[in-house]
Amino acid sequence: MKNNEGMGMSQVSDSELIESVAFDAQGLVPVIAQDSTSGQVLMLAWMNRQALVLTLETGRGTYFSRSRNRIWVKGEESGNVQEVISLSLDCDGDAIVMSVQQHGPACHTGSVTCFSRVRDVWSDPS
Amino acid sequence: MKNNEGMGMSQVSDSELIESVAFDAQGLVPVIAQDSTSGQVLMLAWMNRQALVLTLETGRGTYFSRSRNRIWVKGEESGNVQEVISLSLDCDGDAIVMSVQQHGPACHTGSVTCFSRVRDVWSDPS
Numbered sequence: 001m002k003n004n005e006g007m008g009m010s011q012v013s014d015s016e017l018i019e020s021v022a023f024d025a026q027g028l029v030p031v032i033a034q035d036s037t038s039g040q041v042l043m044l045a046w047m048n049r050q051a052l053v054l055t056l057e058t059g060r061g062t063y064f065s066r067s068r069n070r071i072w073v074k075g076e077e078s079g080n081v082q083e084v085i086s087l088s089l090d091c092d093g094d095a096i097v098m099s100v101q102q103h104g105p106a107c108h109t110g111s112v113t114c115f116s117r118v119r120d121v122w123s124d125p126s
Numbered sequence: 127m128k129n130n131e132g133m134g135m136s137q138v139s140d141s142e143l144i145e146s147v148a149f150d151a152q153g154l155v156p157v158i159a160q161d162s163t164s165g166q167v168l169m170l171a172w173m174n175r176q177a178l179v180l181t182l183e184t185g186r187g188t189y190f191s192r193s194r195n196r197i198w199v200k201g202e203e204s205g206n207v208q209e210v211i212s213l214s215l216d217c218d219g220d221a222i223v224m225s226v227q228q229h230g231p232a233c234h235t236g237s238v239t240c241f242s243r244v245r246d247v248w249s250d251p252s
Binding site for chain 1: 139146165182209211212213216220244245248
């Protein structure tokens with residue numbers, strides 16, 4: 001699944017993307033990793049500017065770990081790497097959707113997605 | 127599209143969900159609104175505890191606006207409301223995916239999704 005369906009989409013360059021990100025007071029931006037095939041949201045993690053640059057340079061999902069206070073390549077220990085298909089920045093520049101091909105489960109618990117505790121509010125007729 | 131595909135999913139109650147959220151130092155949690163039909167990620171916004179309780183009670187996507195410092199029902203002015211299908215909490219409780227039926231465009235710019243500036247990194251073979 002491509003994330004560039006719908007109206008009003010525009011293509012940006014690496015530098016346009018990097019310069020358009022509104023990093024927060026800690027120098028971070030939340031990144032939503034979405035499976036490019038299934039469309040499932042896999043995880044939410046954070047990038048600083050260096051992690052974003054490395055992600056664009058290497059094509060591998062690379063984050064900033066707030067708990068370990070360092071750059072972290074997803075799958076560097078588990079092998080469950082993310083091949084990056086695209087990055088999409090939102091209207092006010094303070095969130096990114098990253099479309100990925102996820103190797104193995106995204107979650108350290110072994111689940112396909114980290115979002116595994118579900119509260120059904122309303123039954124979807126679709 | 128249901129967000130409860132895959133292994134390791136569990137159903138939780140409203141109270142289990144509310145009590146399991148790890149709100150940040152500002153009392154907020156990031157919420158990823160995803161279209162229940164297309165799977166597109168529409169927006170990222172924030173909830174405090176009250177917004178989460180109201181979302182569960184009303185079935186309408188309800189957030190906390192950091193810029194306006196108040197509770198905000200999505201579509202309260204535009205009419206572009208979100209009917210909530212499900213909420214899914216991640217493994218460490220600090221992010222939520224909310225599956226919604228979005229009425230009208232999600233973005234105040236008129237775009238279907240707020241994530242409309244796209245950088246293609248690698249061509250998806252799927």
